[in-house]
Amino acid sequence: MSKMSELSLAIRELKRCGETLIAISDSLDGLFSNNEDSPSANRQIADTPELKENPITLEAVRAVLAEKSRVGHTAEIRELLEKHGAGKLSEIDPSKYPVLLAEAEVLGNG
Structure with a gap:
């Protein structure tokens, strides 16, 4: 990472x-x-409302990856998916979404 x-x-x-x-x-x-x-x-x-950690959904990850792909980071996204042992997003274990999302969000930031 x-x-x-x-x-x-x-x-x-x-x-x-x-x-x-x-x-x-x-x-x-x-x-x-x-x-x-x-x-x-x-x-x-x-x-007092219960504080619940909102789980990251497939749709949220897909939206970020789609935006990164649109701005030219398709190859890097494929590398991230392969790094997490998948050929496509739907094959990723949902428990890995936070890490994948964090890695994708920094694409193109430097």
Whole structure:
């Protein structure tokens, strides 16, 4: 994996961690700013949305790869697919989508 791909993945993970920390701090702020025995304190905890990591879909990866192909990176895309053991995108294991997407996003950036 190239340094740019690793950096892209690290930045994405750092952002996700930051969003999680903000949600936790908001929840704790609501919890401790109210009386613990009040119904609103309990409701604050129950109303806090669950943070879910949105899985990367085949369609999202396909859109990025198609755009990169349109701007002249078709050969590099084929190399990425082969690197991940596939001749076409539909043969890629969905668990590899984040890495593949990060590698594709840096194509043409330097």
